[in-house]
Amino acid sequence: MGTFHQNKSPLHGITVVVDTDGPEVFVGRCDDEDERGIVLDDVDVHRDGDGGRTKQQYLERAARLGVWSKHARLFIPRERVASVRRLGEI
Amino acid sequence: MPYSPMLVKPMREELTEIGVKELMTPAEVDAFMNEKTGTAMLVVNSVCGCAAGMARPGIRLALRHERRPDRVASVFAGQDVEATARARGYFPDIPPSSPSIAFLKDGELVYFLPRHRIEGRDAQMVARDLVAVFEEHCAPAAAAAETTAAAH
Numbered sequence: 001m002g003t004f005h006q007n008k009s010p011l012h013g014i015t016v017v018v019d020t021d022g023p024e025v026f027v028g029r030c031d032d033e034d035e036r037g038i039v040l041d042d043v044d045v046h047r048d049g050d051g052g053r054t055k056q057q058y059l060e061r062a063a064r065l066g067v068w069s070k071h072a073r074l075f076i077p078r079e080r081v082a083s084v085r086r087l088g089e090i
Numbered sequence: 091m092p093y094s095p096m097l098v099k100p101m102r103e104e105l106t107e108i109g110v111k112e113l114m115t116p117a118e119v120d121a122f123m124n125e126k127t128g129t130a131m132l133v134v135n136s137v138c139g140c141a142a143g144m145a146r147p148g149i150r151l152a153l154r155h156e157r158r159p160d161r162v163a164s165v166f167a168g169q170d171v172e173a174t175a176r177a178r179g180y181f182p183d184i185p186p187s188s189p190s191i192a193f194l195k196d197g198e199l200v201y202f203l204p205r206h207r208i209e210g211r212d213a214q215m216v217a218r219d220l221v222a223v224f225e226e227h228c229a230p231a232a233a234a235a236e237t238t239a240a241a242h
Binding site for chain 2 (some may be wrong): 013014015063065066067068069086087088
């Protein structure tokens with residue numbers, strides 16, 4: 001038994017990786033997405049090279065343990081989104 | 091704001107009715123974590139249907155396996171707030187997520203299943219991951235009972 005949410009994106013409630021063509025990659029729980037962009041909750045943002053880690057190194061660690069939330073909620077405009085993947089599939 | 095206790099009750103019972111001990115205070119969490127001998131599993135339960143709706147049935151399936159942890163307990167995120175914070179404090183390097191599952195052997199964390207490894211999966215898949223951990227770390231139920239009896 002659980003709670004259910006109607007009228008949301010199929011990714012609602014799923015922790016996703018939103019990569020950009022720039023240095024930033026976002027990891028957070030998808031609330032919703034549409035043609036305008038994607039809304040994430042409990043979001044971490046990594047810039048390539050932060051802490052001496054590439055995007056890939058950051059994502060490998062995130063895939064093992066999760067991420068520390070830096071933002072309660074973020075909207076990422078569609079034009080910034082290069083790809084959206086489930087963190088659990090990395 | 092916590093959900094209504096009436097809404098949450100069946101989510102608690104889904105685990106307690108199979109013998110999972112609910113830890114509702116920091117003191118109960120400390121007592122559970124301070125027992126260092128053997129294997130233990132700590133579940134961070136959650137209302138969220140997107141993941142917890144599969145975590146609980148997965149745990150129920152896994153705990154039918156002949157090898158299983160000596161002790162299993164849960165805290166309820168967003169409900170038993172202080173107990174959950176205390177439990178998370180034992181794993182300071184791991185970002186908080188719920189539901190999630192920690193597995194300990196002789197007091198050491200040997201496996202952690204975060205929320206994003208539960209989301210979008212069914213109960214059988216969650217159970218399969220847990221059973222793999224049980225097979226690696228737990229003694230068969232009969233052997234565990236003999237060990238316990240010999241110790242007393």
